[in-house]
Amino acid sequence: MAGGSQRLPFTVPPLVFSALRLVRKLQGQDGNVVGEEPATPKKIFQLLNETIEALSSVSSPELALRLYLQCAEAANDCDLESVAYEFFTRAFILYEEEVADSKTQVTALHLIIGALQRMHVFGVENRDTLTHKATGHSAKLLKKPDQCRAVYACSHLFWVDDQDGIKDGERVLLCLKRALRIANAAQQIASATRGCSGPVTLFVEILNKYLYFFEKGNPQITSAAIQGLIELITNEMQSDSTTPDPVSDAFLASTIRYIQFQKQKGGVMGEKFGPIKV
Incomplete structure (x- = not known):
């Protein structure tokens, strides 16, 4: 972590993915002893949170945002709702405060929408908060065509086509009408x-x-x-x-x-x- 702005963008991503591989191995176990304390997915996610935060402080917010979303999806697979929500919150904060270029904003927002669409761990309240943020930011993009495409992409957040998926036809239609x-x-x-x-x-x-x-x-x-x-x-x-x-x-x-x-x-x-x- 002492690598500075030149090295961290190269050393942090493989560290994150190695940690996520360990999370998958530990999933469903009570914890393996590493040193004196048992390693649990929750503790590893906590470490990852701090690790990725170092990236956003060395002018690599886009990379940090992508890694936060990867961690959110891993937390989703572990059924850790509060952890997944925390990663999404950090991704949105980065988007709002650090991602200034309009093209980068479009890419970042579509990544957020795509990741959010794949989440099944969120309860109604947390999901509504995050989808509201995503749709709100979509309508504020700089160019109208970008706004339109992001808004209609948000329609998929309200219709998830699996057995237990969300099917809110009215909100889908609202997104499509807004895009029109x-x-x-x-x-x-x-x-x-x-x-x-x-x-x-x-x-x-x-x-x-x-x-x-x-x-x-x-x-x-x-x-x-x-x-x-x-x-x-x-x-x-x-x-x-x-x-x-x-x-x-x-x-x-x-x-x-x-x-x-x-x-x-x-x-x-x-x-x-x-x-x-x-």
Whole structure:
């Protein structure tokens, strides 16, 4: 730990992962004697907390944030809710106080959202606190497209597709509607600054999220909502003010082909997609 700013970014990560390997070995055991005291996952996590903190003090906040999230996932596997929550809290503090570059903020936030999505250890209160922070920071990113993508990524925090997963269809829909409003604002800004609207890629990305949750059985995502979104995108693309974009065109065409494929599938899924006209 005396390596200073030159060495710590290289020596701390392998130390952290070695400690996490030890945590996995000790999982489910009462503790192995190392020296005079038994080694337990809780004690190792406490040591890791102090170790990673040294990284954030030598101008490596992004690396420290990634390591905090790795530790949070390991604590999740050990069913240590308070420890996992502490690591997430530290990750958010680093994000808020040390991560200043807008591109780095986008990457860091998506890492936080992804890690949070995989957590099963949190009770309702702790999970709500962390998801609220994630959605709040998503809407404050510098650029509208980044805001939009982070907000629709947050929709996955409210619909975890496993046996005991969270399925809050209403909050999923709120995230997607918010993302749509941001995408619309991005179009208006593009129109005001360049005299023509930007590409409709954001709308197609949101459409794909609607389709994902529609397939997963979210009752709040209806075929009528998907139909309305397809018509909105088609109108935008046919508008004279919209900048032609081959990538957006190909993306939409691929999405439409997927809907047609699902319609022709037959069975429950074919019936589900039947009312959508493309």
